[in-house]
Amino acid sequence: MNSPIHSTRLTLTKLALDDWELIRSIYSDPELMKHIGAPMQEEEIRTNFEKELAPWSLASTHWLTWIIRETASGNAAGLISICTRNREKLTAEIGFILLEAYKGKGYATEAIKLVIDFATEAFGFETFTAICSEEHAASRRVLEKAGMHLDKIVPDNTQINGKMVSDCFYSLER
Template sequence: MNEQLFSAHLTLSKLAPTDWELIRSIYSNPALMQHIGAAMSEEEIRRNFEKELAPWSLDSTHWLTWIIREAATSSDVGLMSLCTRRREPLTAEAGFIIVEAHKGKGYATEALQLVFDFAASTYGFKVFTAVCSEEHAASRRVLEKAGMKLDKIVPENTEIAGKLVNDCFYSLEK
């Protein structure tokens, strides 16, 4: 599998052991996790990190994760992940987290489109899905700019910080 993907402004590198500090800083940060779930303990983060370092295939139950970096500076931008959700049609769920310093630069959209193209051509994914909370307007814009369409909004579907939130379900067919 390609270890790196390249776009005009970004380099995406498959998750590596050297990415531990970035992953720990993302998943333990309440501000970055506010629309995803509770900030995680170091033990939870380590457990997930170790799973995602394992080799990945269409049959894997863990996420295939890339670290997003600015091509020009090598600065850490965030992460992008895919996970197989269905075999017929072959469907992947996408997820991403962008660090504060790089929000609003269009990097999430650029990385998402890059990963969709790679996953469709390399693995044969036909459909991509994503879920985000209705109140997370920035993520909704990213998904829509990447070509995804809103399929449905499910009221009070996920609990985040002790509050039930509405989830938006998006999809894109390739």
């Protein structure tokens, strides 16, 4: 599980202590968080970061996180994570965030496909889910390009920065 996951363009590396500054910068950035939630304070980011550094198994309640890196340059492009949501019908939720400079290159779609293939083979996940706000058209396109299907839209389901937003629930069966 600690071995990198590779494609020609991307290398996914498991979250490590050296990734603290990247994680802090992502979760405190209002622009990157605008469709996810309020930017986090450093203490909350640190608490979540330390949880995600812990060993991971299907029984874990924390996210298994990889840093998305360009294979050629080694530069960090963002992150992608999975979390077990149902242990009986092995279901994982997928979440991802890309840095602004790396959006629009197909990296998120490619990373999702890599993680789905890896998690199916390594852990036996049968179903993958993802949630994004209805207004976040780019994330919706990414999920659909990765093969996920829109199951439902729940109006006014989540509060982000004081505003109620509708959530789109996606899934993919393997």
